Amino acid sequence: MKYNVFCSLVLSRSSLANSPLDIRYLVVCLLLSVPLWSAAQVTPVEAGQVLAEDTVFAEGRFDNAMTAAVVKKRLLEPPTNKATMLNLINTVPGVRMEERSPGSYRLNMRGSALRSPFGVRNVKIYWNDIPLTDPGGNTYFNQLTLNSFSDMTFVKSTANTSYGAGTGGQVLIRNRPLKNKRGLTRPNRGSYQLKGLFASGTLAGEKMASRVSYSHNETDGYRDQSAMRRDHFSLSSEFNISDKQQLSAHVLFTDMYYQTPGGLTLSEFQTNPRSARPAAGIFPSAINAKAAIFQRNFTAGIGYKNSFNSVFSNSTTIYGSYNRIENSAVRNYEMRNEPHFGARTIFKLDKKYDNGNHIDWQNGAELQSGNFNIKVSGNKLGVADTLQTNDDVQTTVYSVFSQLVFATANKWSYSAGLSYNKNRIAFERLSDYPVLNQPFSFSTELIPRFAVSKAFGGNNSIGVLASKSFSPPTIAELLPSTGIINTSLQAEKGWNYELIGKIHSLPRLQMEASVFAFRLKDALVQRRDESGADYFTNAGGARQNGVELFTGYNYVRRSSFIETGWLTAAYTYSHFRYAHFEKDGNDFSGKTLPGVPSNTFSIWGDAYLRNGFYLIGSYYSASAIFLNDANTVSASPYHLVAGKIGYVITGKKLRVDFYVGEITCSIKPIAWVTISRFRADITMPPRAETIMRERHFLTSDKIT
Secondary structure, eight states: OBOOOOOOOOOSHHHHHTOHHHHHHHHHHHHHHHHHHTTOOOOOOOGGGSSOSSOEEEEEEEETTEEEEEEEESSSOOSSOTTOOHHHHTTSTTEEEEEEETTEEEEEETTGGGGOSSSEESOEEEETTEEOBOTTSEEOGGGOOGGGOSEEEEEETTOOSTTOSOSSEEEEEEOOOOSSOEEEEEEEEETTTEEEEEEEEEEEOSSEEEEEEEEEEEEOOSSTTOOEEEEEEEEEEEEEOSSSEEEEEEEEEEEEEEEOOOOBOHHHHHHOTTOOOOOBTTBOOTTTTTOEEEEEEEEEEEEEEEEOSSSEEEEEEEEEEEEEEEEEOSSOEEEEEEEEEEEEEEEEEEEEOTTSOEEEEEEEEEEEEEEEEEEEEEEETTEEEEEEEEEEEEEEEEEEEEEEEEEOTTSEEEEEEEEEEEEEEEEEETTSSSOEEEEEEEEEEEEEEEEEEEEETTTEEEEEEEEEEEEOOOHHHHSOTTOOOOSSOOOEEEEEEEEEEEEOOSTTEEEEEEEEEEEEESOEEEEEOTTSOEEEEEOOEEEEEEEEEEEEEEEEESOSSEEEEEEEEEEEEEEEEEEEOEETTEEOTTOBOTTOOSEEEEEEEEEEETTSEEEEEEEEEEOOEEOSTTOOOEEOOEEEEEEEEEEEEEOSSOEEEEEEEEEEEBOOOOOOSOOOSSOOOBOOOGGGTSOOOEEEOOOEEEEO
């Protein structure tokens, strides 16, 4: 079933007069913009640069045989509503993002989400060199919004030894302030009571630059019990102390609330796909339990860079973070306080020789430590009731690493890296007497990495990569929703082998390809007991083979009618199988790993006309997804189509952008949890359920 909706633009005075809320948003936007426009100087803006604030583009990148993809801002405009980054990130091959309900994110990099029924695990995420992944292994990716970063780099699998343990990869996010003064405000409205406001401003001087951003999003959601509200604030400042020294300061704060509608059985979905999870057995419905998550995240850090001379430099970051989470679930009511801190330092030797050879040698260390408290109580109509468990959790993670790249004058590049990692976790159950102490110390691992690449014919190259990975269980896996500390879990580990190539020498055409084979041992996977509670186990070995392709084509540049236009396409093939896995007398060896589609495909296209109009569209599809280890049940393929049309008016000191957004979607259930003997849960991202309609009636941007 498909829907097609076109939103009319509201511009007339009479139309605005009939919409008090729209006027309020407009007034707020103008008031926020005025202070940022003061004392501004005019700089001419070319037509191809008019969409320069919350703009994004995905492209591949190949450096020293490191598999990476970069999502850049200030190049192209996302075609859909700015309440989510889903459509943006899904343009990167090998990376898949899901939004189970508004505000509930999952990030899958080459199958990493197999360990993540909720949240983001097995992927390490950094914001301005500050770890957003806590020392317990969890990342609250939903604390980020589109105006809290300038670019993202996705380092897939085990392609880099500089970021510690993990088999899924890393996401490196930067929020760099521009070197000019500017302000932007952007209200938006959409279906299902979608309301939003994005505002940002940059102040720049001779030796400093600061960028502050604020965003507010709220929606009632498509399903019952799926409302969401998020307020976000970020600040990034850079100060040039001298020609060789730079200081930076960063603050990130998010206060959000989002309801969790829960999963539906197939028959429940067919009866009413918009309903929340009903009562089942002794557990109440999602509505009666007031199922929701209250989340506050605060992170602050300081970075210092010092160039001792032309070849030797140091970069150091220290940070502190505090997360407070309350989860009103159908089974219980959980409260988590998670303060943690850490530091990261890198010494870099970057030497270019007269004969054309080049050495880049990095040595560094990273430390994270946290002291968490996790309380689980009964849930009485959305209020914490009788205490069930009370755990203090102390965790310390550290790594020491070295990575050397030697590039020759004849365009060969040799890379080798090694990291030493340690993970310690100690549980203290305060609710039991005598108090239970349960320490964990996962075996120290040396993680090597080797790569060789050859550049030829301009900016073309081909390379091979071999690297080891090591990923210990997270706190949420050692202490799952069963409330029982799992003492039998082991770290998963494996080797990744990869062939990577790119062609960038053709005019305006980029092509990149990656073929990989990942051999994983003791793979951590999710299971459910008879009551429906999650727990985790090591599932023997897994063979994860795949192909990732990317093509980008700048099909026109400065013609008489079109200023510029891009077309991109990305394809991912995932052949993920259990190598040897037996459970409860069943042999699942050779079966497809559940939760990962075998094929995903995305297309992106745009055209920026010289008269100020622009058109943007995208398409994303995923093949059927198996839901259980036996591969007897699967979710249907789904398709997401997004489009946008807009018009920009650019003046000397003000730019106004009018546009409408549209999404046409196939209604297909997307299931992620495995099937127990009693219940098959189907959880659907709302963007795949129906239309998300957006109406942006005014965007004002000040560039100087």
